[in-house]
Amino acid sequence: QVQLVESGGGxxxxxxxxxxxxxxxxxxxxxxxxxxxxxAPGKGLEWVAFIRSDGTDxxxxxxxxxxxxxxxxxxxxxxxxxxxxxxxxxxxxYYCAKRRGASSLSRFMDVWGSGTTVTVSS
Amino acid sequence: xIVMTQSPATLSVSPGERATLSCRASQSVxxxxxxxxxxxxxxxxxxxxxxxxxxxxxxxxxxxSGSGREFTLTISSLQSEDFAVYYxxxxxxxxxxxxxxxxxxxx
Numbered sequence: 001q002v003q004l005v006e007s008g009g010g011x012x013x014x015x016x017x018x019x020x021x022x023x024x025x026x027x028x029x030x031x032x033x034x035x036x037x038x039x040a041p042g043k044g045l046e047w048v049a050f051i052r053s054d055g056t057d058x059x060x061x062x063x064x065x066x067x068x069x070x071x072x073x074x075x076x077x078x079x080x081x082x083x084x085x086x087x088x089x090x091x092x093x094y095y096c097a098k099r100r101g102a103s104s105l106s107r108f109m110d111v112w113g114s115g116t117t118v119t120v121s122s
Numbered sequence: 123x124i125v126m127t128q129s130p131a132t133l134s135v136s137p138g139e140r141a142t143l144s145c146r147a148s149q150s151v152x153x154x155x156x157x158x159x160x161x162x163x164x165x166x167x168x169x170x171x172x173x174x175x176x177x178x179x180x181x182x183x184x185x186x187s188g189s190g191r192e193f194t195l196t197i198s199s200l201q202s203e204d205f206a207v208y209y210x211x212x213x214x215x216x217x218x219x220x221x222x223x224x225x226x227x228x229x
Binding site: 035037044046047050060100110112113115 | 123154156158160164165166167168171172177209211213216217218219220221222223
């Protein structure tokens with residue numbers, strides 16, 4: 001079945017860096033755009049970043065633009081989120097999620113991973 | 123950025139009753155609106171898309187309506203497994219944005 005498994009979370013000091021991974025299985029990974037979404041403790045969902053299926057186009061939330069980089073390795077069926085200049089407000093569960101389809105009418109997320117926790121604290 | 127506002131923040135409903143959740147966009151998102159259900163300790167699940175199309179796993183007691191700026195999610199007869207937090211999300215334009223969520227709790 002379709003599955004997304006995140007890893008790479010942990011505790012990091014402010015200003016530090018971390019790379020999250022999301023391994024996909026059960027579908028043709030290279031054919032789908034992918035998202036990262038986060039949820040701070042006790043808060044709602046916040047969309048973070050998106051990468052197109054061919055990797056040629058990326059979008060970022062204003063709160064992470066210039067600090068986070070989304071990428072993908074279709075040979076490894078893996079999505080990444082490189083995070084640098086981390087701040088306490090980046091503390092959250094980070095979910096990867098699959099885009100439903102290729103058209104602009106299908107930008108939403110139809111499959112989610114179980115998340116990986118990032119804590120930014122000194 | 124399109125701001126999504128959900129109301130109420132918390133909805134107290136008895137099992138078997140009807141629940142009506144609202145979502146408003148700061149500008150038109152056409153019908154490019156999704157709803158997600160989130161239960162404690164679990165990842166969100168896609169519930170509805172294109173404002174009124176139910177995702178595969180959800181029963182017909184869930185329905186969505188609206189277009190433009192105003193949207194509604196209705197649960198016709200709440201079951202125990204429906205008590206959760208519900209988020210709306212617009213995908214009409216970048217950046218994608220979520221509403222703050224509505225918690226549906228047992229009355």
